[in-house]
Amino acid sequence: MQRIGVFVCHCGTNIAGTVDVKAVAEAMKYENGVVFSTDYQYMCSEAGQNIIKDAIKEHKLTGIVVCSCSPRMHEATFRKAAQSVGLNPYMVEIANIREQCSWIHKDMATGTEKAIILARTAVAKVHLNAPLTSGETPVVKRALVIGGGIAGIQTALDIADAGFPVDIVEKLPTIGGKMSQIDKTFPTLDCAACILTPKMVDAAQNENIKIYSYSEVSGVKGFVGNFEVTIKRKARFVDETKCTGCGLCTEKCPQKRVPNEFNLGMDQRRAIYIPFAQAVPKIATIDADYCTMLKTGKCGVCSKVCTAGAIDYTQKDEFITEKYGAIVVATGFNPIKLDKYDEYAYSQSKDVITSLEFERLTNAAGPTAGKLLRPSDGKHPHKIVFVQCVGSRDTRECGKSYCSKICCMYTAKHAMLTREKYPDTEVYVFYIDVRTPGKNFDEFYRRAVEEYGVHYIKGMVGKVIPEGDKLIVRASDLISNEQLTIDADLVVLAAAIEPDKTARPLATMLTASMDTNDFFTEAHPKLRPVESPTAGIFLSGACQGPKDIPETVAQASAAAAKVIGLLVKDKMKNNACVAHSDENMCNGCSNCAKVCAYNAISYVDKEFRMPDRTTRVRRVAVVNDAVCQGCGACTVTCPSGAMDLKGFSNKQIMAEVDAICK
Amino acid sequence: MQEVMKNKAKELLASGEVRAVIGWKKGEFCYDITPAVFTNAEEIDNGFIYDDFCGANLSKYLIKEAHKDGKVLVFLKPCDTYSFNQLLSEHRINREKVYVVGVSCDGKVDIEKIKRTVGDGIIALSSDGDKISVETLYDKYEINRADALAERCVNCKSKKHVAYDELLGDEGEVLDSKRFDEVEMIENMTADERFEFWRNELSRCIRCNACRNVCPACSCEKCIFDNDNSGYVNKAPVTSFEENMFHIIRAFHVAGRCTDCGECSRVCPQGIPLHLLNRKFIKDINTLYGDYQAGEDPEARGPLTSYTEKDPEPSVVTDKE
Amino acid sequence: MVKISFEKLNSLFEKISEKYDLFVPTKKNDGQSYFEKWEQGKTVSDDLNTVRSAKDFFFPQHEDIVSFKLDGKNIEITDERREVRPFVMFGVRACDVRSFSILDKVFLSEPVDTFYKAKREKGIVISLACQKPSETCFCTTFGIDPTEPEGDIRAWKGNDCYYLEGVTEKGNALLSELSLEECDRTEVDAQIENTKKILDRLPLGKLDTDSFGGDKLKELFDSEKWASLSESCLGCGTCTFVCPTCQCYDIKDFETGHGVKRYRCWDSCMYSDFTKMAHGNPRLTQLERFRQRFMHKLVYFPANNSGEFGCVGCGRCLNKCPISMNIVKVMKTLKGEN
């Protein structure tokens, strides 16, 4: 049996103006279990809190009800006061008689009657309150960043700067990501490599950062603060500790006809290769699909030329397991495949290219050494058509319903750079709308139109027909409402971007949620944009949604800040109002786990003694207190009522219902 | 069919493949069949039966039996296999411990329907194709088998087995049943008529719990109605409301999980059409969230443990004309 | 012996209703019969028996006993006993009539159950002889004669009239109030003779009860057959709730929000919380609970009541058990017949 104290606050005249506080305090004296009831001018003041503290001590109160303002205002205050005299803070309930009573009613009788009902409802609840304690779990002070693009690099650098060790897992032989393929960045037009490569070097040299290149995450166990991750280090057949990155092997390798993915297949590399000059780590990798030695056992040229003795044809995939307190997903994006877009003749003509391919064609380290030449005949194009929204804002099955966000700006950049370098080239851009919400973005776009004379045409391209060495572009101009035909030399498609294919299986491993487009979902779209709903998983960059570089970097740093905030704690204080499953009643049906947004529920097989004195192994749910956020979705899906929520239990809520309806 | 089943049961028992066989056992009369666990050939020879009256869904017994050592053979009719799958999806049965033999079914007969036609005193009964001959202490009758079929069989949803290790007899198809017609009829009544209809039905409830205890979806370790701590414990029908509460809650607890096997209505001693509550939920789920048949796919996610962002708002109910 | 023609039955019922609440078996829209309060327009069902037994009249499924109300710091206690209007039950079959004497042995022996007693005293039973017994009937096994039922008044349904015969003082008093036409027994005797021939043909009419009784406790309790008998029992309460002789009840409190209502309601030995006490439950498995029901009827009850069995052979459990397990199967199996 509880010994309950009730404290009715006047809040000056805020409450006392329309609620007879004395009458409320008096009425509560007759409620079951109430041993002390009083009123005071300002319960939240120090004097008011002292009344509460003294009463708790004097009357040996086991629970208290404060009739005052909203619990959103002072619940914490009164809980602290109770705790200071040894009463568990969760034995405090607030009856909201200000916002939800005195302030909305004008009549004293009405206000008082309602305040009494609200007070007795809180008393009914506190009868069933139980002391709660927040659990604590130690935090492993190491972070994992999955993906080594600009997002992952930035996040890792920021975390490392704060003094925490951080590992980057990158599936390619080098970090750098998409940004390393880009020539210049909008709207400032500075060279991407010039700003990215120093960061890559920083990451490599930072003693807190460890880079697992050519590696993938293959398993994740555990929960926030205590993840256990298995990393697959793919065999690159080169000893990382020995390779100096001299590049001799990549020059001597006799297998020269390997499509170079870094240049999007527009030129060739060797079977042993370093993706690009500034690669980090600068270590050669053997492509097992093409290496003659690995395929036939005959060759071994690279091994012979390597003075460091780094080549190891016997290398196998290696699995390492590491513990982390937090995981950042930075898996980035890819342009979509355009094989379903026959109307643009992408598969038919070499001179229909994607924007990313265009980047490589204009990049000094690209296949044409920076000269804009047509892939088909190496001639300089004089008429270029850029097509926007290829696959973006496209509700057909092959397309993406969302806006890819970056295409308007990079197309403006491409158009502008083309006109600047090759003023004899005519540039057309077909668009649905031009979207330029960003700092200096619209100015940039206007420069393209006004200063550089790029022809922006509102309308979609209906068809691209290769004819001789020309590409006949049929389009409609929606403003002048006429059909256009342009005999272009080069067509550049602004392909939609989509999350990297590795994201979906990764999300499954992390139990992080994704939307239907495979973008990771954030914990709250406005207020928690860099966290996944799964505690301890953070989102950086385009894996969460299309982003340009400044946004990506901003989000990367934000994710880092969240990670640092987690890692500085020695222990994590868990939410005290968590779900709890009564294993004697649990059916093990898994419905609770299905509705849990946080993957806080797992199952164990447990032996139970049966009524007939035999034992039986049953599957029962176990809630991870460290992960549960206390929403209660599981409690309702549980038919037997085994799952209940501490602080908002079935019985407590029913007692409130009963007290109101009494 | 019965002989084929008996031989199969004996064969697997003899080989040691299974430790026991869950089937149906003949009774005192020609219709009072009891589910039973057979452990040897003799028991099977003496008691095993499969006929028009083997309506009982055996899947729920697996919860208990599949916890014991060794494998158990169970005979499941097409509709029973849906319950079986649903139990599997809720981890109530260990699949490895069960050998499912699917048996075909051409509808089961409701003895109550026959009694309503021929009266009491049935001493002999034989089925011959479309006709059933009945001999009572007082007279002889011949009735159409179709007229004696149980309601759930008249509106059979599927003759296809959705789970089995072995199939005896022919496999059927998922049927285009008219099972929602009656629900629709009630929906088309006025609110007052609906209230009257249900009050009339539910007030007969004697809270014997037969509907709950036979229901394969009601397999809770501890039912909230038996749990003094749940706040919903109530042993007897007290006021008609208490009964509404019981049946609404029960229907809600099995919503999205009920396979519409119809056992609840079959066992109700008071003849309350409880399946019409469950079917209402099924119909609503199909209409609002897309067709879903519980038990069809044990890997499927139930309609109440999933959602779409575009789900209709509750106002489709509360604001409808 | 007196008689009342079918045409005049309505006016007779009207007359009885002036002083008594009259209950008659009536067909409901579910096709089954229930005892319902008679009112103009209600007709007596021809069904052999009602779904629920007639014990409900004296021992209803739910009965308020006392209520407590909190008023400030005071508790107000109210006896919820209701005044019972005298009532007449028409058309009770021989099996159910016998069940009353079985219930009497439980509720009217010391300590007397005053709730039961009040109703029992106020009730007049007009029984009705059976003419078309069912295959599930086995009342004759327990020495009941359905052609000449017990009761305060016994009745037979003839071709165009009901024959009535006073049995007890209470019954004779009511009959004399009704002043009905005297008649002879010719039709009744003929009917009895005819029905007896049918009774002889009942498949369960002469079950062997020699293996049961108070002295058979040890061997029956320890029988290995309980395991297979109870194996498929669902643990529902159907058999106990339709049974005319099951008399176990539970006392429960219902919290109304502003007080407590204490009521008693039927319990079932099939339920997992049956006779649950502070320490737990003495019968932990369905086998034990299942066994309890049949041991009670076939062993414990006769042991305490000079050999009388706690079953009247009405056949309701045979008709209603969801899995068709019943006392007949239990008796036959324990005897080794099945």
Add this chain to the structure above:
Amino acid sequence: MQVNEFKPKIVAFCCNWCSYAGADLAGTNRLNYPADVKIIRVPCSCRVNPLFVLRAFQRGADGVIICGCHPGDCHYTTGNYYARRRMTLLFSMLDYLGIEKERTRVEWVSAAEGAKFAATMNDFVATVTKLGENKRLEDLRCKK
């Protein structure tokens, strides 16, 4: 003026993050709504068990309203989506049983929608008042 004007009992379940805050805002802005509404604070609309709704009616409530964050804005990301399905099905079942469907409602009220909260409550109380006492779902034992 009528003396014994019917005062409905209304139970409002409000999620802590949006609707309860919305109710607080209605108070802060002194937006009046009838005192018949009593709020129960729950962490999320998905915490509201359909059984609580039935419980309220059993105990004599005349109307039950559940308020939560707007779909897509749930503090717990997906809670209100589950609540939406549960309540839709429950309400449909109550309607099927002949219970007046106007006695139940779900409304999405954000923390910024104090005015909407007050307007919703005004409207709901008016609707339920028009319906009168809940007789079809109450338990007579709970009557005073």
